[in-house]
Amino acid sequence: MSVRRVELIDADCGIEQALGVLTDWWTFLVVRDIAGGVTRFEALQRSLGVSRRALTERLAALVSHGVLRREAYSEHPPRFDYLLTAKGEGLLPVLIALQDWGTRHVLGDGSLTATAAPTSAEAHRVHGLVGHLVPVVPISRWTVLYFFPGAYPSAADYPPGWGDIPGAGGCTLESLTYASRADDFAAAGVQVKGVSTQRPDQLEAFAAHAGLPFPLVSDQDAKVAAGLRLPTFRASGVDRFKRLSLLVDASATIRAVQYPITDPAASVTEMLELATGFGLARTQPAIGGSDGR
Known part of the structure; x- marks a missing residue:
């Protein structure tokens, strides 16, 4: 040893x-x-x-x-x-690359995908995040963090072959649906933040184009991805999140997970129902994090 x-x-x-x-x-x-x-x-x-x-x-x-x-x-x-x-x-991008390679080529059949089967080892790992703390992203109130592969102001800005990657499409629809329900989330005492590995300027351009009433956070340094071992895939030389959402309490502790997401628009309604269901729990202490967190 x-x-x-x-x-x-x-x-x-x-x-x-x-x-x-x-x-x-x-x-x-x-x-x-x-x-x-x-x-x-x-x-x-x-x-x-x-x-x-x-x-x-x-x-x-x-x-x-x-x-x-x-x-x-x-x-x-x-x-x-x-x-x-x-x-x-x-070393964080190295860890992400190893995880992606292991998921795709060792646990999987080598296919490039932006999603996973509900019974997959990847899905099991992600749902095991309940009780863990979210690193880096500032959180001081109940928050929905929705992680998406990539969104751009124009269809011409998307990477080549984007539409051929299972699960990659739907980022604009998801963001616009969250925007349309922003008041409902606010009424439930929950804020919304989108997270992507895109550059900050790309996210700012998309948020302005879509008129989003909430911020988009860049994880281009992979601190959140590596810290939580979130599922990613690599397209056009960039590591990108597979679509998933987390409901996080005021102590930055993950309380609920959505993964995989097969219907981006419907997932917003499901998340609002999840968030509303925790209404009474918000007056109670948050559950503890994992060792060392």
Whole structure:
């Protein structure tokens, strides 16, 4: 279980040099869990089922390489949170790429798709997010976060072959339906935010074109995608969200999940019903998050 040091032959090869830091699959899983908010030693060990010695070695190596930093949360005895540095955050797209490859080519049949079967491992993972905290996105009240593949002001702006990808179409319809029901969500005490991996300027252009009364949030740095291990697919060189929606309470804790979504417009009505159903629960404390969150 110890970290095995290897002599790197090609000093000019970025892949070899990267593997000199990310020495084995345990190291990738450590980074994955820390990106997901499991930042303390005991919580990491429980999550991964790894030995204390192996985890200690990998954490120390990642700190020495500048991938992680330690932040003290207890002086007596000394205890630390392990957090990603800017260098470590640069690995988030790598995690997303690995997840997408595993879902598509190992768990799946290799087909490019923007959706999933309700009984799939991917759907099971996403529905398991209930009780987890949403990273990065500022949330101070009950919120619907709807994640969509991509929306543009003009049909000419969509990537080539977009209409041939199952589940990719319908982003404009979904956004316009949320816009038309915005007052109903507000009456239920819920705000709406859309989230995409598109650039902020692209989202601003679409929001202005569609006249959306709520903000669209860019996750182009993959912090939310990697933190929650949300399902993605890659089209035209960009990692994009598969369509899903989360109902989040005022403490940023996920309370309900919609995935997969096969009817974008109908999903808005279903989400409003879900949000309204939590009306009495809003006066109660939110359920707790997962280890380390």
